[in-house]
Amino acid sequence: MRKHKFFAVFAMFAALTFVAAACGDDDGGGTGGTGPTDTTGGAVDCEADEFGCVEVAAGAPIVLGSLNAISGDTAFLGTDVNNGVILAIDYLDGTLDQTPGQLLGHDVELVQEDDGCSAEGGQAGGTAIAANPDIVAVIGTTCSSAALGVADTILGDKGILLVSAANTNPGLTSEEAHQPFYARTAHNDKIQGAIVAEYLFNELGLTTAATINDESPYADGLAAAFRANWEALGGTITAIEQVNSGDTDLGPVLTSIAEGDPEVLYGPNFNPVCALTAVQAQDIMPDVVQVGSDGCLESGFIESAGELSNRYIASYPDTTVFAEGAFYQDEFLPAYEALSGGAPTAGFHAHGFDAASIVFDAIEAVAVDDGSGNLTIPRTALKDALFATSGYEGITGIITCTPLGDCATDVAIGLFEYPFWAVEGGSEPADPVYSDVKSLDEVI
């Protein structure tokens, strides 16, 4: 008798909940759909825009979102990007003077969310941002796992523009996976893999390589990109190995790799795997050239690796190549140090600066002022304006956005020999031993 009653109650509520859901379905927050504002003589038709418009009242700030890793073990990457964005806001008035500038007569407010460098974090942070109807666009994410299929979809479904300054995983801008409102100023790792492969094969004349990656999607993707380019050049891959991110004892796996006698050991990982590989491979493979990537190039590596008897080279965005190179050295870096109290902790601050800058340009292009300071920014038009960016001279290079979201089309990657790295603890002169510029259509 009790059992039937319970079951009845349960069934009733299962049904009720579905009914409630179906009836109570509002569009959820985030579209900023205050409806079409009838601006006097406004050329903006918000109703026609699939995702509506963002209204910024006179005197109110334009709200920019930031979805980056600001806590946890990858916080050094996320805060680095954020600092770049803050400097871009500073630069709105044309100078880096530690005072924020204005865009179209409005202040710019930065709302920070944490992407936690994970899918769950990307979802939580993305949902929080999507619920805020005032956010015009978002700079993020830091980790590809937070973006791919998660934040790019959540924000894209609300028509919120998401521009990443640190995602390098090639899958994000692939035909199958790309979300219409996602773009990035960070390089596509296919380019990084290609430039590194060319340097080692053509310049150094090495022909055999082994790759070792940790469990991050970044490392796996970059190692795969390297292998594809290496083999296309004619090189041989002697071993493909993977380690767990928490492993310390890399002796056996390195011994196994040593058996194939590779000339190159490619380990495009994060620390501490980078540092541990570097240290432990010295004795097991004394003649090998070790190569790392931008995940390795940070002060933590220098501190843990100390002196290495192998040759160790890491690839990294080369910001000295382009016309704005002087700007970077003479104005940007000092301003960064004034802001954060130290040297950059990672390599994507310039990409953050560029990402925010092209977003501001796009806003300027499509925002309509009704004459008394109230702005109306249609979302789809904003996205289209961003994707139409072409030939923009950013710190990181010439920015021309492709329809699939890769804005860093001409990417300069440099190879920096250890310990001459431009981070804390590195030696001078921190110049690359090799640098090249490539665009996406030149690589596999």
Add this chain to the structure above:
Amino acid sequence: MARGTKDRPTEERGAQLGRLEGLPWRKIILTVLAVFLVSILTIGAFKTLTLPADQRYSAAAWRDFIILGVAQGSIYALIALGYTLVYGILRMINFAHGEVFMFGAFAAFFFADAYAASGFLDSNPVASMAILLVVAMVTSIGVALLLERIAYRPLRNAPRLVPLITAIGASLFLQNTARGFFGAQLRGFPVPSALEGTWTIFGLELERVQVIVVVTVVVAVAGLSLFLARTRTGKSMRAVAADSEIASLMGIKVDRAIVTTFAIGGLLAGVAAVLYAITFQSVNFSMGFRPGIAAFTAAVLGGIGSISGAALGGVTLGLLQSLGPALILTGYEIPSPFQLKDAFTFLVLVMVLIFRPGGLLGSGEAEKV
């Protein structure tokens, strides 16, 4: 009355079923399983050893695998001794022992870093190593005793589940405490130049650190066994391990024996910490977690509660981690076999426990209570 005729078919069926039930099902399944597993392992090994010559591992590689395995395993053995001692006396797995190890390593690191900067590390290697060891031991003992006092003593008589969960919580807590205190960054542990390089023993070229590690384990096991057998404290520890109520009735201070046990475990962990830090030249707040799991796996593998079991289990585990992927998985052409080394090790553990629930040196029977 109606019973007799109706029941005969049932009886016959019953008899038939009885015969079925009489079959030793468990034995059959276990034997089949054993045969299956052994064949997988041997086929794997066979395939690895008969790979075409250019894909095969050289003899030097096998030698390296074995040496690496024994060296790593010895470190596990040192840590496993701590687990096995505490288990013997309290019947609980001190999940937080890995963190006891980690704090010792950090303490040694700060001293080593200062000594390396001043040059003392290279000029007086014996003195500096001695100081590092003492510092690590003292810190580890301190953490172990704190754990015992705050987290375990109040739960002495609680059901088994409770201290186990407390230990897991303590492990998480200590790890993140270290992260808060010292930062999340990996720190490079300096190696005294006297310990760099190799020694040639019996024609084998061995890393100096590896030799020291193995020697330390042998000394530790021997010393510990002697201690437990001959000294008064050791005997009281064994008595409490056997039956704490009777021991206390005999006048043994149970609390003191338990504290001593934790202290010895901490001492060994401190030694292991310094050796580990020198072997891998790094310390990090999470460095205790995986070795901790590995070490108590080793203790269970060898037969928990037994000193020689812990040592044997440790070395076996180290060998499994290096030889497992190399010998077995390579044969099946599994991509990136070394990433699976922990999985392989746990699989072996499960298999061992299925057939010998008390571990390799255990009694062979499922222990009740």
Add this chain to the structure above:
Amino acid sequence: MGELASRGVLRAGLAGGVVAIYVALVGLYTRFADLELVGEQITLGRVMLLAPALAAGSVVTRPRTVGGERRPVASGPGLTIGILTGLVSGATFALAVAFADWFGVDRIREVFVQISEALIDFLTFGLGVPSGLLALIAVSVAGGAIGGFARTAPADLRKPAAVGILAVLLLGLLQRIVPIIFVELGFEADWLYSPVTGGLTWLGALLIFAASAAGSFLLTRDGGRASERMRAKVQKAPAAKVGLLVAILAAASILPLLLGTVISEVLGQVMIYVLLGLGLNIVVGYAGLLDLGYVAFFAFGAYTTGLLTGAFLNTTTGAAQPALSADINFYFAVCIVALLAAGVGVLIGAPVLRLRGDYLAIVTLGLGEIVSIITASKWAQPLIGGPQGMRGVTKAEIFGLNFQDNPQHFYYLALVFVLLALFVSRRLSASRVGRAWNAMREDEQVAEAMGVSTIKFKLLAFAMGGAIGSLGGALFAVSIGSLTPASFEILVSITALAVVILGGLGSLPGVVVGALVLIGLPGLLREFEEYRALIYGGALVAIMILRPQGLVPNIRRSRELEADEASQDAWAKAATGEAEAVAAVVPGGALGGEPEDLG
């Protein structure tokens, strides 16, 4: 008064000081120094300055049980003792700060990275070392006084005040969430939350305090008569019980509509862990099998759902088809997943379930780790994507509801699953199976002797627990849509275990409470993300020592644990010098004397 020996005050005070030093070293002060809770003056950092002394003062003045008689401390002496304790605590902490300042902050930072000039500044209230330390001690004294007074004040005063303060603190911490609720409901929140500081306004804080204190007062006056009467009424009338249940369900159903997408998203994650907790509760709570590898079923459920509903692998070139895949409707797929998981549970369980408690724990831990490792492995990459993972899991659309894109809808889906699991758990525990589990848990050998086939029931527990866990994984897959190995680590197993333990083993409402506390609170308070694991660990230890039966205990289980509370108290009593009296009674106590040579 003399009984509360100065030793007690010294001890508690020192402990308070040490705790404060710990909080400083681990970086909590630096992190939360600027988080305004009320107005501009009351920041979380400052509250945390008070807290250790407050706790110490409260502990010292707690009622003693002497000779079976419960003797509370009067409020006058209580206040004095609290002040003294706060003084000791503050002095200890101040000494440490002075030392740090003298020794050199930069040198200390080489070891303890959180120590900085900014921290010293905060701790001395900007006044610099000598004078600021006096302020610090004063704050500790105040904290100790509050603690002592709070503990010894008349109950009628104490409880409402405590509830009021806690409510203010909680609403202050939730400063990013509650305004959203107001906006969703169409109200203005400026009177409550200051747009300038982000925290509560003074007016708002006072209102909250008054409201919650009044509410608590009404409920607990006359010694809690009112709430007891309500409870009795509910117990007596089954109609009232069902009515209460209906009311709770109704509330649970409209929540997402009221609270908006952000909170619904958090609630959705809470629901997933409630599901995991319910499954683990069957294994650990009902059957008493310690399973430390629950993530295995979670991962199995998630990836299998992906494979069965047409998800694809992430590759450098874009996407790839998994080696085995199907494109079935989610609702069929989920049934298959649950059945498969049950089967897997039986398969794995069969050989290992005859192992004893601790061995079983390690084996299950190992199995969880094996699954965790395989999800990231290159070996399984052609099937489940390796480090780059999978994406494109079905959105489980039905009746026009989209569960992946809309957190509010997802909540309902999760709620249905949870109700199902609750129903199953309830039925199981009340049935013959449940009774067999109870017998098995309490004494396995006796149960066997009584004819309970332990192996069969253990397998059943494992299978059911596995099925429910895999449902949790399936839901997770649908909610996120993208699966990476980083989501399937050992922390999931430990969190699920913590949820069950915190709530109370074997207690169904406990699982919900546990999930709300351990998943809901950190989900809402993203500021604490960095310290989440630290708090989990500390909470686990604290719960096990102070209240092992959990927050919402199962009556039967708490009796099993009660017998041991006497021994737990023995240690506390020894600390106050009453060991001799108790030791004679409690076995195993130290009886002194020289250990004899055992030969």
